[in-house]
Amino acid sequence: MDPKEKAISAVALLKKEYPDAICSLVYTDPLQLLIATRLAAQCTDKRVNLVTPALFERYPTAEAFAAADIYDVETYIQSCGLYKTKAKDIVNMCRKLLLDYDGRVPDSIEALTTLPGVGRKTANLVVGDIFGKPAVVVDTHCIRITGRLGFHHLKDAVKIEKILKELLPPEESNDFCHRIVLHGRAVCTARNPRCEMCCLKDICSSSSLDS
DSSP, X not given: OOXXXXXXXXXXXXXXXXXXXXXXSOOSSHXXXXXXXXXXXXXXXXXXXXXXXXXXXXXXXXXXXXXXXXXXXXXXXXXXXXXXXXXXXXXXXXXXXXXXXXXXXXXXXXXXXXXXXXXXXXXXXXXXXXXXXXXXXXXXXXXXXXXXXXXXXOOOHHHHHHHHHHHSOHHHHHHHHHHHHHHHHHTSOSSSOOGGGOTTXXXXXXXXXXX
């Protein structure tokens, strides 16, 4: 099976195993997803979802965040880790949204990555989930599992994104990445992957069942 065929098989197997491919971050508008994703860096989505209701109630708009005292934002997100950097990025991100994009979240990776604290992972998530464009969100689960599947032997997220864009059907790529996260949490964990119950075991280059 060549890499393209394997990718199509992986898409189908994960779709069957996880029919509901949804982002685990809770949000109601593009700005909330953008901010929640920034908060999720080196923090669990579960923790972010505990923090954001009060944060978004205090600052419901880009204008409110842009006018915020960074130290006040810090108090709301302190449990997310790296909170000083994240608070600064969020406030400056919203100031740039107002200055350059009329307060609206832009719909391209190129524009999104001009915002403070926004890398390609965050930009791809927003472009895919909000604007419905083909996107590849390369997080730690994606790097680990697609590496185990044999699609690459890399740690560079940008290079992996390019490889996966060439292999995955564009209309499936965003949901594939959501399903990879679900699979990485439930089965293909960083330590002690549960290969015996893995839906991908028959196409996986690293399955312990082959040893």
